[in-house]
Amino acid sequence: MKDLVNKLYQNNTIIYKVILFLLTTIAIVYLFPKGGQFKYDFSNGQLWKYDNLYAPFDFAIQKSEEEIAIEKKEIEANAKLYFNFNSSVIDEVKNAFNRRMILFIENDSLSIEKINKLKRNGLKTIEEVYKTGFLEVISQDRVSNKNELVAIRKNNVVEDVLFKNLYNSSEILHIIKKNLGSEPYSKEQIKVLDILAEIIKPNVIYDSDFTNKIIDTDAKNISYTKGKVSEGELIILKGGIVEGKKLEMLNSLKSESESKVWTDSNYNWIILGYTILVALAMLMLLLFLKKYRVEIYNNNNTVTFIFFNVFSMIFVQTLVIKYNPDYLYVVPLSVLPIVLKAFFDARLGLFTHVLTVLLLGYIVPNSFEFIYLHIIAGIVTILTVSELYKRANLFISVAQITLIYMITYFAFSIIKEGNASKINLDYFMLFAANGLLSFLAIILIYMYEKVFGLVSDVTLLELSNTNSKLLRELNEKAPGTFQHSMQVANLAEAAANEIGANSMLVRTGALYHDVGKIVNPMYFIENQTTGVNPHNDLSPRDSAKIITDHVIKGVEIAKKYNIPDRIIDFIRTHHGTSTTYYFYVKEQEQNPDTKVDIKKFQYQGPLPFSKETAILMMCDAAEAASKSLGKPTAQSISDLIDKITDKQMADNQFINSNITLKEIETIKKVIKKKLMNIYHLRVEYPE
Template sequence: MSKIINQLYKNNASIYKVVLFLITTIAIVYLFPKGGQFKYDFTQGKPWQYDNLYAPFDFAIQKTTEELSQEKEQIEKAAKKYFVLDDAIAKNVSENFTTQMNLLFPSDSLSKKEINKLIKQGENLIKSIYNTGFIDEVSSAKLPSNSYSILLRKGNAIEEVSVSKITRSNQILPLITEAISGIRSEFGRNYTFNLLSEILQPNIKFDADLTQKELNEALNSRSLTKGKISKDELIILKGDIVEGTSFNVLKSYQEASKSQIWTQSNYNWIVFGYTVLVALALLMLLLFLKQYRVAIFNDNNKVTFIFFNMILMILVQTLVVKYNSEFLYVVPLAILPIVLKAFFDARLGLFTHVLTILLLGFIVPNSFEFIYLHIIAGIITVLTVSELYKRANLFISIGQVTLIYMITYFAFSIIKEGNVGKINGTYFGLFAINGLLSFLAVFFIYIYEKIFKLVSDVTLLELSNTNSKLLRELNEKAPGTFQHSMQVANLAEAAANEIGANSMLVRTGALYHDIGKMSNPMYFTENQSTGVNPHDDLAAKDSARIILDHVINGIEIAKKYNLPDRIIDFIRTHHGTSVVYYFYKKEEAVNPNVSIKKFQYQGPIPFSKETAILMICDAAEAASKSLKKPTAQAIDELIDKIVEKQKNDNQFINSDITFREIEKIKKVIKGKLMNIYHLRVEYPE
């Protein structure tokens, strides 16, 4: 049992990767559609590339979206509108009118006979109005303009009524005026006019619920098909253009295949196929990391980070497609290469982006167009996004990516539609939204730095600020070391720019590479401003131990101040496995059998271009201070000697740096040192 536990403990990193691999595969397959892929790939307007296609089974021809839309418009246009009539209103109005008129008393201006006549004429008017119905202004707007009748519901009965017979609000006042025009008394006419205009109320209203219900039933009852293809019937010939009827039949065949072929009985096989394809894609990513990014592969935190971002992009794209495939291009997939390039490098960012896009091809419609468009955008992203700490760079880069999206989609649309007039302009707006959402990359980078403890250029910019607490402390305790670090940072940054390395990373690493000297600043030459050398009172091996320990002390201080591991790597590697040669020779003169390992740094040796650059620049800057006459020839010979010694000691065998790049670095350092040590013109006294 103990052996098993020991084996598990020894291989815990590998076991973690296997578990992560399985979880990621299952999660991605779960997000995939629950049907298989249609075995034919066809595009409208392009030739049929396969052999003559015959129907393997009977299936119905589905109506196109345009046809269904036209049918819907026709049904809506022809649909009858329902209105409801309230009988109680007519009765209430009539009773109210009679009651109010009976309150009148005969007078000189209005006789009893005229009152009765007014009551009779008013009742006749009310009866005539409510006999056909009085509709309100809101419902009047719903009256059909393309029909002469409506369906009027009275209780449980529905009858068809002519639109012309229905009284509208704008007809009421003329009808009242005409009805009482025979009365001689002006008082009687005015009184009756005011009373009728006040108490007459509409008794017909639009019945929206019943109208919509009948419309829905009509829409649901329509046929979604327009014919049938029988088994063994020819669908399309090889080389024929896929358009019009043939395109519609192929789409119908594709839909019918879902029910005919992708049944529950073969569902497990479909899932198995998806699983194999997803596993292969993820395996390619792991192999890429193991082969070309060993440091990342060995760091489970970084592998988890990469897999998490892949799942996140696939999840978001899947949710958008399920919600509405019209918003397919809103998802800012360019965030993935931006984020990965910010923390790692462009090659890894593009490789991961391409694999993610290929996996998304199983989910999205028009997969070829989607894959082509996003791969082109990903390439532009990794080529243009740099120095994210400069806001203008990110803005320009995302603008270029958005433009590429639009141009590529424009080209695809012309190919499919045949002319510019049919291009869907909505997609250009979606690409603009995509570009705006891509700026969320800055937010994600900040969050990922906190969660996964990674370092981006933005953090490096903050760390390279010489007013930071740790660098201020270095300046106060070891001012000579601080100035040395500043000079090395300038040299390293220039060298990195020359060979295309991460200049911000190497500059920041250079500023912190010697912070361990703060523990014993006076034991290092650059801080001995008084001319007193404390090494004069120490044995050579003790002096060497103090010098060697500045690396260990630097690592401890860096961890105390929570510096990122990428910066601590520069502290670990800036001397590699070199020897404190001066004190070794001094000890050898006293003790010829002394072990050189006691005077050797513990390493490791540089394992990246950036750490190799720092080693060269650090040694060059320090050695240049020993030149009594820093002429061009002396500087040239010194740099060549230092770099050749580092090569012979195999200090660069683990770093991804070429001889050509080393020569470029040497040239930059020589030029910079010559500018520093050049002789000035003597000024007259």
């Protein structure tokens, strides 16, 4: 049991990666569409590159979304409008007229005959107005063609009438006057006219709810098919152009095939297929990290970060497709390479982006177009996005990425359609939105720095500010060390630029690599301005301990000031496992009869594990050693640099760094040139 626990402890990083790998694979497979994949890839206007295709079974030819939309619009345009006929209004108006006439009779001394005549004319007017119906004002403009039939609902009975037969407000006064007789009117007739004009009100109202209900019912009854293909019927010949009816049959066959594939009997097989494909992609990512990015692979935090970003992009793209596939290209997949390049490097960013796009090919329509477009955009992202701490750079890069999206889509469109007139301009708006959303990379980079403890160029720029709190303290307490760090930073930055390493990272690391000397600044020669050397009062072993402890103290101080781990790595590794040779020799001289343990005079490491940390080790040793040259010459500097570098290589200090001999030689040349410039030297030519 104890052995098992020990093995688990020793292999905990591998176990973590296996669990992360499995969880990510399962999560991505879960996001995949719940349907099979059609085994043919095609698009409008392309040649059919497969063998002759015959219908494997009977299936209906489905109408396109455009055709269905047109039919629905036709239903709406030709739909009969329904109006409610309110019969109770007639009784209300008649009762109101009778009441008003009683008051009218009481106040006027008219004969019974005249009163009855006025009353008959009034009731006749009411009957005529409501015989077909009186439209409310807001319903009068519902129909443009007045000869159109509309449906009138009277007590659940529907009757078709011509719209022009329904009275509107402008016709009511004419009907009243017609029934009252010829003008000029008497005082009594005018009063009746006023009463009728006041009490007559609309009783026919447009019923939008019922009309829409009928339209919806008719729309639901639309046939979504327009023909049938029988089993064995030829669909398309090899080399034929996918267009017209052939395209319709292929789309219908694809839809029918995918719905048939996803059944209970083969559900597990399809899941297995998806799992294998996703697992292979994620495995390739892990193998890439293990072979080419060992420092990232060995750090579970960074591996988790990369896997999380891959899953996040697939998750967001899946949500958009489920919501509306038309918004497919609004998802800014270029954010992935931008973020990964900001924290790691371009090669890893592009490799991860390509794998992510390939995985998304399973869930997007027109997968070839999607994959090609996004891979090209990803390459442009890697080539253009650099130095994110310069705000203008991201704006320029996003503009270039957006332009590439548009150009590539334009090319695909004219290939499909054969001309530029049918290009969907909405996609250009989507690409513009994609570009705007790409600026989210800045926010994500900031968030990831806080959550995952990573470091971007923006943070490096902030840390490299010599007015930062820790660097100010270094300058105040150990001014000689501060000047040394500045010189090393300049050397390291120039060397990194020359071999294509991360110059901003190595410069920042160089500025902080000796912060541990703040603790005992006077024990380091660059800070001894009084001529007093405190090492004279110490044993060589104690002196060596103070010297080597500046690495440990530096790590502690950096953590106290919340310096990121990537910068602390430079503090840990800038001496590797080298020896404080001066004190080691001195100890041997003082104790000639005793075997001196060299480990007591060595730094504890670790060794440099990247190009950047290797550059710092070389530049730090070179700059410090150059101060020991009494009268530096071009030759003495060159010999010194060769000697230091050869010793470091002999001690295997660069064995864990992915740095080549050619790059080491290039770095040496840069250091020599820079030191000669510092000491204002030039190569002496023979006479």
